[in-house]
Amino acid sequence: MIAIGSDHGGFELKQEVIKHLQERNIEYKDCGTYTKDSCDYPVFAKKVAEAVVNKECELGILICGTGIGISIAANKVKGIRAALCHDCFSAQATKEHNNANVLAMGARVIGPGLALKIVDTFLDTPFSNDERHIRRIELIED
Template sequence: MIALGCDHGGFELKQEIIAYLKARKIEYKDFGCYDNKSVDYPVYAKLVGKAIQSGECEKGILICGTGIGISIAANKMKGIRAAVCTDCFCAEATRLHNDSNVLALGGRVVGPGLAIKIVDTFLNTEFSGEERHQRRINQIED
């Protein structure tokens, strides 16, 4: 299951991502926000992070205006590896090399067409499992 969260700056893009997930019958849980009234992104980063930490969800997608603030908040949580991606190359690399479990997007940075391609790449790329990458992830976790 995919955990979704956004602030007001990411609300519109989250609706596009929900449509993509529904069309592909990918299970998700929407942790908010639920409209474009101003809210604080750390609240939603924490909700999504907790869902991943607990095992309720396998991966997450977080969206704010740039993707930066919400990813910083998420990365404060143990076991969360959130990556801001603005293209498919970054989405693939962060899964292959970092085993990132949260994709962060900027609702004011990437358009819906590109965002869906980034989400697709992120969700369909497996961690390479290479020892050098696992060693580095372990160092981050420590």
């Protein structure tokens, strides 16, 4: 299951991603926001991050205007490795090398077509399990 959340700036793109997850028959948990009304992104970053660290969901997707603030907020939760990705190469590399467990994107930076390709890349790319990457993740987690 994928935890997904956004603030008001990412609400419309979140709806596109949810529709895409449904088309792929991927279960998701919508952690909010549920309207375009102005709200605070750290609230939704924390909800998604906690769903991932508590193993309620395998991965998370977060969207705000730039993706920056929401990724910073998510990374405050111990055990989260949120990666801001605005291209498919970064989404692939962060899963292969960092075993990122949360994807962050900026709705004002990329359009829905690219965002859905990034989501697919992130979800479909496995962690490499290379010893050097495991060692580096352990250093991050310390």
